[in-house]
Amino acid sequence: MGVVSSVPYRFIEPQRIDVMLPAWVDRLPPQYDTVVGYTDLGNAFLFSTRTGEYGIFDPYSPGVKSYGAHTDLDTFVDRVLFDPGVVTYVLQPGHVAEIRRRLGPLQPGEVYIATPYPFLGGSETPDAYQKGGVWSFFDLVAQAHDPE
Template identity: 55%
Template sequence: MTIEGFQLIAQRPMLESMPAWAPHFPQFDLVFGYSDLGHAFLVNSQSGECAVLHPYRAAAKGYGAFADPADFADQVLREPGFAAVVLRNEHVARIRDRLGPLDPEQVYIATPYPFLGGSEEPETYDTGELWTFLELVAQAQQL
C-alpha cells in the first residue's frame, strides 16, 4: 500500500513498459516509478536526467539529473508543493477511503479521463493496472 502517493520500482525499459509513449520522449529510456494517479517517473540512464510523465496532458516535465531514484524521491516527490499539486495526496486519500488501497502496479483512474470530459471528483475513480492505463491513455489521445 502506498501512503506517500507514489512507488519506486526496479528500472524498466520504457520501450517495453510504455511502448506508445517511448517515441514521444526519446530522451528517456527507463521508468523507475509511478504515482497513485498514474504519473510515470522517467530517467535517461546515461545522464541521470529525470522527468515526470503527466499522461492526461500527454506531457513530461524534466527535473534535472539525479544520482539515483531515491534522491529524486527525496528532492522532488516528497517536496510539499509537488505532493500537493501533482501527487494530490489529500485527493488520493479521499479516493483511497472509497476504493481501498492499491495493489502493486495498480493506480486510481479517473473515469472518464479528464481530457474526455471527466471531472476527477473522487467518486469518479476506479482502479486499474498501471501499464494498461498508460497505453490506453496514449491511444485515447492518438499518440
C-alpha cells in the same frame, strides 16, 4: 489487513520505456529511456541512463516535466517528491486518501484512474475514479489521445 502506506507512489525495478510504455516511446523526450516508478494517480517517473536526469510524465496532458539530474533515486525522492509543488499538484496525497477511502488500497501494479479521463471531460472528483492496471492504463490513455 496489513499496514496501508499513505505514500501515493511506487517504485519498480528500472524497466526500459519501450517495454513498459510502448505506445508512448515515440512521444516522450528522447533522453528518457527508463521507467522507475509511478504515482497512484498514473504519472510515471522516468529516468535517463545517459544523463542521470529524472522526469515526471503526465499521460493526461501529455507531457514530461524534467527535474534535472540526480545522483540516485533517493536524491530524486528527497529533492523532488518532497517538493511542496510536486506534493500538491502531482502526488495529491489528500485527494488520493479520499479515493482510497472509497475504493480501498491499491494492489501492486494498480493505479486510480479518473473516468472519463480529464482530457475527455472527466471531473477528477474522488467518486469519478476506478482501479486499473498501471501499464494497461498508459496504453489506453495513449489510444484515447490518438483514436484511429
